[in-house]
Amino acid sequence: MDDIVKQALAKWPNVPSCTGWLMLDRRGNWRMRDEAAQASGAPGVPIRHEALLGFINRNYEADERGQWFFQNGPQRVYVELAYTPWVVRLSAHADGTLALHDQGGGAFEPAAVFADEDGGILFADRSQPARIAVLHDHDLEIFSDHATLADDGSLSGAFHWSVQRTLPLQSVRRDQVAARFGFVASPAAQV
Structure with missing residues (x-):
């Protein structure tokens, strides 16, 4: 986990988590899912920004229940998996x-x-x-x-x-x- 993320967690420990907004598709693409994509069950738009992809990959892990998430600063963004976590x-x-x-x-x-x-x-x-x-x-x-x-x-x-x-x-x-x-x-x- 990036140091900047650890610092944000220490500074703001109680930021609510979010779900449904990020997906890992069957081909390993990270996808951003807005409200319309979530409502229709669409996979969302592929993320192409290299720095953002690197940030997501470095801060991707699972919680104690086996739910995978991206720690985005103080906010935990739970990931919808099209199949597997990898x-x-x-x-x-x-x-x-x-x-x-x-x-x-x-x-x-x-x-x-x-x-x-x-x-x-x-x-x-x-x-x-x-x-x-x-x-x-x-x-x-x-x-x-x-x-x-x-x-x-x-x-x-x-x-x-x-x-x-x-x-x-x-x-x-x-x-x-x-x-x-x-x-x-x-x-x-x-x-």
């Missing part, structure tokens, strides 16, 4: 190594990989509790180039992360991801 991009380097990075650009080291019933790929890391991230859909081809899928039509198989590490591909139901990984996708009703 979205990762997968890249393959010329030497054959793979890398995962989250929506803020941070490295993401996978410990487990899952496939949901819609073909979405999710990665969990080794942190406690585990961070769960959905793979950006533009990177599914890279994933499939490094995966071995079962011939029986099930969502099982293996993901070859490196020469030394192969992760079994586990199935997960999309509607169970939040409960399994301890986060709240829509904190508006719970704040």
Whole structure:
């Protein structure tokens, strides 16, 4: 968390939280949702300002109930999650190594990989509790180039992360991801 944010929290400790105004979409874009977007269920307008994106990413965390928020100075802005609290991009380097990075650009080291019933790929890391991230859909081809899928039509198989590490591909139901990984996708009703 930025020092300026910590100072604002100390100076104004009782600023009410807000909900519904910020969303992390399925592709890792932060979106600002005005009242009209909230009322219609629209995702809102993508935030493109690099300094603001950096500020959001540095001050993004979860509370004790698994509700993700952006600490905007003294105000906690709870985030609507289109799927998971993290979205990762997968890249393959010329030497054959793979890398995962989250929506803020941070490295993401996978410990487990899952496939949901819609073909979405999710990665969990080794942190406690585990961070769960959905793979950006533009990177599914890279994933499939490094995966071995079962011939029986099930969502099982293996993901070859490196020469030394192969992760079994586990199935997960999309509607169970939040409960399994301890986060709240829509904190508006719970704040």
